[in-house]
Amino acid sequence: MAMKGAIVVDIEKCKGCGVCVANCPTETLALHKEVNGKGYNYSYMANPDTCTGCTNCAVVCPDTVITVYRVRV
Amino acid sequence: MIMDIKDIIKPENLVYQKTSVLTDNAMHYCPGCSHGTVHKLIAEIIDEMGIQDKVIGVSPVGCAVLAYNYLEIDWQQAAHGRAPALATATKRLYPNKYVFTYQGDGDLASIGTAEIIHACSRGENITVIFINNGIYGMTGGQMAPTTLPGMKTSTSPYGRDTSTMGFPLKIADMIAMLPGVCYVTRQSVQTPVAARKAKRAIAKAFRGQEQCKGLSFIEIVSTCNSGWKMTPVDANKWMEEHMFPEYPLGDIKDYLQ
Numbered sequence: 001m002a003m004k005g006a007i008v009v010d011i012e013k014c015k016g017c018g019v020c021v022a023n024c025p026t027e028t029l030a031l032h033k034e035v036n037g038k039g040y041n042y043s044y045m046a047n048p049d050t051c052t053g054c055t056n057c058a059v060v061c062p063d064t065v066i067t068v069y070r071v072r073v
Numbered sequence: 074m075i076m077d078i079k080d081i082i083k084p085e086n087l088v089y090q091k092t093s094v095l096t097d098n099a100m101h102y103c104p105g106c107s108h109g110t111v112h113k114l115i116a117e118i119i120d121e122m123g124i125q126d127k128v129i130g131v132s133p134v135g136c137a138v139l140a141y142n143y144l145e146i147d148w149q150q151a152a153h154g155r156a157p158a159l160a161t162a163t164k165r166l167y168p169n170k171y172v173f174t175y176q177g178d179g180d181l182a183s184i185g186t187a188e189i190i191h192a193c194s195r196g197e198n199i200t201v202i203f204i205n206n207g208i209y210g211m212t213g214g215q216m217a218p219t220t221l222p223g224m225k226t227s228t229s230p231y232g233r234d235t236s237t238m239g240f241p242l243k244i245a246d247m248i249a250m251l252p253g254v255c256y257v258t259r260q261s262v263q264t265p266v267a268a269r270k271a272k273r274a275i276a277k278a279f280r281g282q283e284q285c286k287g288l289s290f291i292e293i294v295s296t297c298n299s300g301w302k303m304t305p306v307d308a309n310k311w312m313e314e315h316m317f318p319e320y321p322l323g324d325i326k327d328y329l330q
Contacts, residue, residue: 005088006081017105017305023265040104048078055089056265062109063100068089069081 004073005053009043010065016040020057020066026050029057092120098142105305107295108136110262111204112143114272115175118279119146128171128279129163131156133185135177136211137204154185157192160199171282173200178219179209182244186218189244196253196287200278203244203290206297207316214300218242221319226300241319245292249326255286257325261294261317263309274324281329289329294320 007029014036020043021029030046043066045051053070094116102108119125125146132140134153141148151159156174164172181189181203189201208226209215216226216233219241223232249257256278260271271293278289294316298308 004076004081006078008082013099015104019105019263019305019309022306022309045078053081053088058089059265059268060110060262062102062104062106062113064091064095064109064113066089067087067091069083069086070088071076071081071086073076 002073003052003054003070005051005068005070006048007045007051007053007057007069008067010067011036011042012038013063013065014040014042015063016042017062018043019060019062023056023060025054025056026052092116094120094125094145096143096145100143101139102136103299105296105298105308106136107206107262107293108140108204110268111175111202111271111293111295112140114262114268114275115173115202116144118272118276119144122276122279124171124279127169128173129167131160131163131172131174133174133176133180135180135209137175137177138211140175154180154183155188156180156185157188157197157199157201160201161192161195161197164197164199168198171200171279172198173202173279175202176204177210178203178205178207179212179217182218182242186242186244190248190251193248193251193254193288193290198282198285198287200275200282200289200291202275203292204295205292205320206295206300207241208297208300210297210300214297214302219244221315224315243320245290245320245325248288248290253287254290254326255284255328256281256289257292258290258327259292259294259320259322259325261312261322263296263312267322277329284329286328292320294322
């Protein structure tokens with residue numbers, strides 16, 4: 001039973017610290033080349049197909065900007 | 074089968090979202106600061122225990138002085154280092170409330186050393202959350218009592234020389250020998266595993282207040298990437314390599330069930 005996940009980042013609140021990227025076990029996340037209103041390169045799903053919805057990124061996010069969804073496929 | 078993201082992002086598939094105990098205010102902390110993660114863990118525990126109207130926090134002087142902007146609970150704000158004294162009064166007046174202090178190392182391990190040691194000595198039934206990043210973060214990265222030997226700070230630009238500047242003060246190890254303290258643990262929040270362990274430790278300390286066995290003390294070894302002049306990810310690695318040998322993680326004392 002595989003898991004398929006997706007995250008939603010609150011772009012304007014993300015500070016682009018990259019801790020979620022470093023802790024993503026499937027290398028789904030990356031910092032976007034564009035910036036948000038505060039000038040931070042926000043986090044996004046660069047490889048959305050690999051996300052398993054493990055919630056690791058959301059747990060370590062200091063600003064709690066990540067919401068995680070997961071389904072069984 | 075490749076699913077479309079829109080088919081996954083539905084309310085029934087939600088597995089993690091921000092707890093309502095955290096306010097919608099954007100935190101003033103630097104990007105990647107451990108404070109935000111610890112705030113979130115505390116908020117999640119308060120939410121899961123259903124004690125939002127029964128918990129009183131005491132915020133310190135330091136970066137976390139504005140913690141009352143981020144957690145939707147009752148707060149007090151203490152003079153520098155005096156959070157355990159204020160928490161003592163609060164807990165004695167409201168013994169049925171869950172009272173915790175949230176202090177940094179410049180606050181707790183320096184100017185507040187007397188307060189924390191005597192609160193431990195009296196065995197006050199409170200929880201102390203101690204954020205140790207080895208530096209004075211808010212005031213510009215000065216040397217703290219917890220600064221590592223050889224560590225460069227703005228007031229020890231050639232590194233902390235132990236012959237003139239002394240050695241790191243290990244508060245958690247010191248207070249563990251006091252009989253008024255029931256639970257002492259050292260945790261970190263730089264990885265998901267560490268953050269989940271730290272959350273369990275904080276939850277245990279909060280629940281421990283119901284047993285009235287004494288003071289519970291949770292040290293969180295954390296980073297100050299701005300003060301250390303590193304990126305958040307590098308600061309986490311530096312902490313694992315340099316802080317953990319000096320401040321090893323794990324339970325130091327546990328008299329709680």
